[in-house]
Amino acid sequence: MSKKISVIEPSILESICKVVADTSQGLTGSELNKAIIDAKMKDVNPEMTKWKRLYNSCIEVQNRTGCSNSILKLIQKSYHPSRFINAKELFEERRSELNQILSFISLRLNENGKFSKIKKSETISDAQQRATSLLTKLNERNVHSDILVFCKSELLQENYFHAVFEATKSVADKIRQRTGLTNDGNSLVVSAFTVNNPILKINDLSNETKKSEQKGFSNLLIGFFGMFRNTTAHAPKIHWEIEEKDALDIMTMASMLHRRIDNAERN
Structure with a gap:
């Protein structure tokens, strides 16, 4: 100084x-x-x-x-x-x-x-x-550490809008890391988790119930990106306000997605 x-x-x-x-x-x-x-x-x-x-x-x-x-x-x-x-x-x-x-x-x-x-x-x-605050509360919820890597500076600024955006990006990044794929969004999810020939399996797909679970997880990821990532990427902050309680819930969901991707078997 x-x-x-x-x-x-x-x-x-x-x-x-x-x-x-x-x-x-x-x-x-x-x-x-x-x-x-x-x-x-x-x-x-x-x-x-x-x-x-x-x-x-x-x-x-x-x-x-x-x-x-x-x-x-x-x-x-x-x-x-x-x-x-x-x-x-x-x-x-x-x-x-x-x-x-x-x-x-x-x-x-x-x-x-x-x-x-x-x-x-x-x-x-x-x-x-x-x-x-948000960071302390997320630690209390035992949120996945990989989310915090992507959004710590935003959390410390109490910037919920960009913290959520970075958290959603961290999920896509995890899928790319696990699969070696380079695409994004829906095509990334479909390529990674398609039931017919998946790169990642969240179970052994041995019966219809387990195949439905794989499909459901794929749809959940697509919905997660569509609702939170795409919105925060294209909407100005002043038009898409995020309160702390919503940020906590969104990032807790992202944490669950991270853990399921971590535990998925590479096909």
Whole structure:
């Protein structure tokens, strides 16, 4: 960050330090020591509890430099995705909590560990609404991880319209991965799941009931693409509003489709 960023007021700074240096899930003592050194800050009270130690170091550097750049650098290093390779849910949980506070200074920490500017929160409700939510609720529903790969940035922006669009694209992409086909939409589904000579079978097709299930799954995919993917691809966002509850249901359906495709047998 070459541009000087304004100082962070003490109450907000205190809340940030309590998240970053949280007793149970924040930086350890040795990690905090390294983070302070890497950010070119002074460890002014190393004997204090972690969050107070960090807070005092932050106050010192802001008083000395007249900006919050060193503090933001420390946050970026502490929340770099590489530190959470085996703790993805913890990363999202801690980042969501931190983003609620950062929204009061018009910042959001993105999935890639970099900041972006957002509209400043004026109330606690504003902050919670921006930071929480669809992603947390989808994790509670145990939604297929491949969906989240396609739409995480949209989820973090609470952009339900594009999150749904990306989720539907992820289902088509999964079919192509499993089959080697390159087409799309109805022709992709028919080529992959035709009962007569399917590339993927969701059962052994040994009787009419099982063949009907294969046909039904194929029709479900076609209907899913027709209703959600095609609509979001062609309709302007302002003309096709998606509420959170609808986004949750659509993406839960996409999750079921993913799992059935994962478990389908290659013919």
